[in-house]
Amino acid sequence: MAKLVVKQVRSQINCPLTQKRGLVALGLKRVGQVVEHESNPAILGMINKVKHLVSVEESN
Numbered sequence: 001m002a003k004l005v006v007k008q009v010r011s012q013i014n015c016p017l018t019q020k021r022g023l024v025a026l027g028l029k030r031v032g033q034v035v036e037h038e039s040n041p042a043i044l045g046m047i048n049k050v051k052h053l054v055s056v057e058e059s060n
Helices: 017-026 041-049
Strands: 003-008 034-038 054-059
Touching: 003 041, 017 041
Parallel strands: none
Antiparallel strands: 003 034, 003 054
8 A cells, every 4th residue: 555644734723623633633743743654545534634734745
């Protein structure tokens, strides 16, 4: 499976609670933090909910 590199680029301040929980579930706590995940439907769904707060790149 492909790996996804997810970086938080915008603050979670003034976001709905569901989006804040989505960032925590992805392992993101602060702006500029980077995490790596396997590409699967659950992770892609979480990323889709917070796509305006994160940047996503595919890695090998």
